[in-house]
Amino acid sequence: MLSSERLDQDILHQFFRKMFHIRVVEETLLDLFAHGVIGGTVHTCLGQEAVAVGVISALNVETDIICSNHRGHGHFLAYCGDTRSLLAEILGHPTGVCGGIGGSQHLQKKNFYSNGILGGMSPVATGMAFAEKLKGSGAVVVQFMGDGAMAEGAVYEALNIAALWNLPIMFAVEHNQYAQSTHWSTQHSGSLEQRSEAFGVPSFAIDGNDVAGVNETAQRLINEIRTQSAPRLLFMHTYRLGPHSKGDDLRDQEELDHHLQREPISRLREKLDQSLVAETEQLVRQQVSTLVSDLRGN
Amino acid sequence: MASYLAGIQAGLENALTINEKVVVLGEDIVDPYGGAFKATKGLSTKFPERVISTPICEGGFTGVAVGMALRGFRPVVEIMFGDFLTLCTDQIVNHMAKFPGMFNGQVDVPLVIRTPMGGGRGYGATHSQSLEKMFLGLPGIRVVAPCHIHSVGDILQHAILTDNDPVLFIENKLLYPLDQHTHILIEQTDEIPGYPTVALKNFSSGKPDVTVIAYGGMSRELVPLLDKLQIDELNVTAVFPSSLWPVPFETLVHYGTQCERLVICEEGSTGFNWGSELAVLLYDKLSNKLAAPIVRLAAASQVIPAARRLETEALVNAEKIENAIWELMS
Numbered sequence: 319m320l321s322s323e324r325l326d327q328d329i330l331h332q333f334f335r336k337m338f339h340i341r342v343v344e345e346t347l348l349d350l351f352a353h354g355v356i357g358g359t360v361h362t363c364l365g366q367e368a369v370a371v372g373v374i375s376a377l378n379v380e381t382d383i384i385c386s387n388h389r390g391h392g393h394f395l396a397y398c399g400d401t402r403s404l405l406a407e408i409l410g411h412p413t414g415v416c417g418g419i420g421g422s423q424h425l426q427k428k429n430f431y432s433n434g435i436l437g438g439m440s441p442v443a444t445g446m447a448f449a450e451k452l453k454g455s456g457a458v459v460v461q462f463m464g465d466g467a468m469a470e471g472a473v474y475e476a477l478n479i480a481a482l483w484n485l486p487i488m489f490a491v492e493h494n495q496y497a498q499s500t501h502w503s504t505q506h507s508g509s510l511e512q513r514s515e516a517f518g519v520p521s522f523a524i525d526g527n528d529v530a531g532v533n534e535t536a537q538r539l540i541n542e543i544r545t546q547s548a549p550r551l552l553f554m555h556t557y558r559l560g561p562h563s564k565g566d567d568l569r570d571q572e573e574l575d576h577h578l579q580r581e582p583i584s585r586l587r588e589k590l591d592q593s594l595v596a597e598t599e600q601l602v603r604q605q606v607s608t609l610v611s612d613l614r615g616n
Numbered sequence: 617m618a619s620y621l622a623g624i625q626a627g628l629e630n631a632l633t634i635n636e637k638v639v640v641l642g643e644d645i646v647d648p649y650g651g652a653f654k655a656t657k658g659l660s661t662k663f664p665e666r667v668i669s670t671p672i673c674e675g676g677f678t679g680v681a682v683g684m685a686l687r688g689f690r691p692v693v694e695i696m697f698g699d700f701l702t703l704c705t706d707q708i709v710n711h712m713a714k715f716p717g718m719f720n721g722q723v724d725v726p727l728v729i730r731t732p733m734g735g736g737r738g739y740g741a742t743h744s745q746s747l748e749k750m751f752l753g754l755p756g757i758r759v760v761a762p763c764h765i766h767s768v769g770d771i772l773q774h775a776i777l778t779d780n781d782p783v784l785f786i787e788n789k790l791l792y793p794l795d796q797h798t799h800i801l802i803e804q805t806d807e808i809p810g811y812p813t814v815a816l817k818n819f820s821s822g823k824p825d826v827t828v829i830a831y832g833g834m835s836r837e838l839v840p841l842l843d844k845l846q847i848d849e850l851n852v853t854a855v856f857p858s859s860l861w862p863v864p865f866e867t868l869v870h871y872g873t874q875c876e877r878l879v880i881c882e883e884g885s886t887g888f889n890w891g892s893e894l895a896v897l898l899y900d901k902l903s904n905k906l907a908a909p910i911v912r913l914a915a916a917s918q919v920i921p922a923a924r925r926l927e928t929e930a931l932v933n934a935e936k937i938e939n940a941i942w943e944l945m946s
């Protein structure tokens with residue numbers, strides 16, 4: 319094997335570990351929810367792990383900024399890997415990343431901020447980008463939103479300002495086809511992919527289930543944003559494999575099966591050394607379950 | 617003597633001069649126009665990078681300011697008319713006011729939203745309201761409305777430079793041209809640091825017959841009314857908190873215990889307003905000391921008409937306050 323391929327394999331393997339880690343955490347949360355251990359609500363990103371890992375691995379996590387949404391566990395874990403304080407937060411422990419006050423949708427750590435109001439973070443993230451531009455810090459802001467959030471007016475006010483003032487921000491759209499129970503085609507007119515272009519924000523639509531491709535495009539766009547101080551929109555096609563939140567899923571099994579064939583983790587697994595993968599999977603499962611037992615005090 | 621508007625202008629200019637993290641955002645605020653009410657006149661010429669006109673998207677640029685505040689700036693937002701705060705409400709309620717508490721004190725949002733409120737200029741239903749009551753009692757924000765007895769520029773400067781929590785700063789538009797009557801104030805109480813309550817008396821010895829608690833634009837009505845009632849030998853104290861929420865409660869109780877008759881007046885519409893909350897708080901402390909129930913005055917519950925005569929009928933003014941006082945005395 320050539321050394322460059324070896325390197326790629328290493329990076330892909332790291333992506334795999336992170337994506338698999340997110341998946342196990344999310345499955346664990348659904349399980350804890352089903353057993354009544356956690357209350358409130360959880361929105362898991364099963365099937366969308368390549369977006370979180372691909373995009374966030376393209377950032378300088380020391381200085382760049384992430385604004386996330388209600389479906390933000392994957393973004394958080396890809397950003398800082400702090401599973402303990404995420405789980406503690408959702409379990410309502412005082413050691414949670416926001417002392418248990420925030421909960422699943424309201425996470426904040428260093429340069430990571432999430433909120434549960436659809437579209438509301440678009441202007442906030444735009445203001446952060448303005449702040450970093452005025453400071454000359456070179457930081458880029460990434461704001462994640464779903465296809466559903468793209469029906470909110472706040473998003474367009476933000477796109478307008480971000481382009482008008484040449485701000486270093488990437489709008490990262492996770493088009494998982496649904497907003498809660500609503501298929502995107504029943505709530506959007508025109509082309510979602512092209513909307514931002516009308517504001518002068520170039521938009522790039524890609525396969526969001528291919529982590530290497532997501533990472534490559536994100537790196538290129540982040541680099542452009544950083545060097546040109548101008549916004550971009552990365553539009554990623556993906557699919558939510560789990561329920562919207564905790565079990566209220568009315569989609570056809572046939573449709574789900576179709577998308578299971580295209581889900582990002584099995585696609586990546588095929589490209590990797592199978593014995594390494596098996597080892598990683600076992601390790602990750604073990605880490606997460608140890609953390610959960612720790613936090614539950616048994 | 618400087619006008620209330622000049623006080624605002626000076627407060628903004630001082631804040632921009634003292635701290636380079638201060639930025640001002642709003643519609644039409646740059647020179648030569650200098651804002652719909654001229655509060656930012658001259659400032660963009662002196663601070664071109666930090667006084668910035670925005671597109672017409674109140675929710676959007678309020679959110680931008682929230683983001684800037686989270687990242688180390690001390691933004692000031694101007695909303696051209698207070699009526700348009702409805703467009704910013706999601707950013708105010710679910711972003712600005714939430715972040716410090718929801719993120720467990722790990723972030724600050726040192727942001728001031730300034731806006732003119734109030735009627736009396738014939739602008740009609742959508743440019744004359746006093747909507748601050750929509751935000752009173754909201755956890756996580758302070759609502760401030762200095763009157764023209766306050767040193768408005770100092771309070772604004774404090775809100776911008778010193779207060780690390782978000783502030784909604786209400787300026788009654790009829791106060792803008794008035795001289796700041798800081799010289800006639802007779803007492804100032806600082807129960808809430810930086811946001812003084814001022815009081816005015818039309819008598820030099822004895823007790824007040826009536827104490828009026830009011831804020832913001834009501835000082836324009838009450839200052840001349842106190843002079844008038846002095847001729848009638850009626851002792852009146854007028855008390856003006858600058859912080860509407862939280863309420864400087866001890867201070868109000870202090871003034872409340874000085875007399876047996878209380879009037880609370882405000883320009884906003886009647887029903888679930890500042891006066892109703894204050895009255896309940898005060899009854900708890902004062903009920904057995906009062907000679908009569910607290911009288912509350914507010915605008916009629918209706919759209920504010922454009923025609924001068926109809927608008928006057930709808931809003932609280934000196935004549936209505938005077939009538940209420942005499943009725944309370946009888």
Ligand SMILES: Cc1ncc(C[n+]2csc(CCOP(=O)(O)OP(=O)(O)O)c2C)c(N)n1
Nearest residue numbers: 389434435436464465466467494496497498
């Ligand atoms: C302003 C607002 N409206 C409605 C909701 C309720 N809600 C939460 S998630 C959701 C669907 C969001 O869909 P999308 O943006 O596509 O994100 P996804 O859930 O697919 O990740 C809705 C309607 C909300 N949180 N905020």
Ligand SMILES: [Mg+2]
Nearest residue numbers: 464465496497
């Ligand atoms: Mg969606």
